[in-house]
Amino acid sequence: MSMEEVARSHEWRHQVLVLAFPFGSHPRSLLGLVRRLASDAPDVKFSFFNTATSNAALFNDGQPNDNVFPYSVCDGLPKGYVWRWGVPEEPVELFLKAACGSFKEAIAGEVAAVEVGGVVSDAFLWFAGEISAEMEVAWVPVWIAGLRSLVVHLHTDLFRQNLVDSGMCWSILMINFNFSSPFS
Structure with a gap:
């Protein structure tokens, strides 16, 4: 059975839309983060929206993707585009110019099948907040260089219940999560 057949035939409890910024790391x-989350939530479909070129490289690594499914968005490059030497930011600019519409179009074809429970995106994709607001679901922007923001979001209740009242919040964060205090 192909990935597409599995994605459409399984009885998923929820769907998380993941919007990727397709450049660099x-x-x-x-x-990598989504795969770890997906392994802890096997009945949730993670729809990974990214450019076709980037998806081809990412999903060809032999890693299991039992509930992570790639979907392609337009890269914003005009037909016949030739990369100009010395202008490395041009593909990024073209992608960002087309990105909001490209993601919305790709998402529209996927959301009907399974209830969307939230949107996770690279923080560079600011419009993901607007998309999630339109869908009335949570948006978790992930700053790739600081994945701890997602950990904090996922464990907010734990922090509130166990740390804030004791006055030990920053000490515990520094020890357990290798965070630095904003006050030091």
Whole structure:
């Protein structure tokens, strides 16, 4: 059975939309995080939206993707585009110019099948907040260089219940999560 057949035939409890920024180490780092989350939530479908070129490289690594499914968005490059030497930011600019519409179009074809429970995106994709607001679901922007923001978000209740009242919040964070105090 193909990935597409599995994605459509399984009875998923929820769906998490994942929007990747397809440059540098961003998509691989985000996919690594999503795969770890997916292994802890086997009945949740993770729909990973990214450019076709980036997805082809990422999902060809032999890693299991039982509930992580790649979907392609437009890269924003005009037909016949030739990369100009000395202008490395041009593909990024073209992608970002087309990104909001490209992601919305790709998402529209996928959300009907399974209830969306939230949107996780690279923080560079600011419009993901607007997409999640339109869908009335949570948005978790992930700053790839600081994945701890997601850990803090996932464990907010734990921090509130156990740390804030004791006055030990920053000490515990520094020890357990290798965070630095913003006050030092």
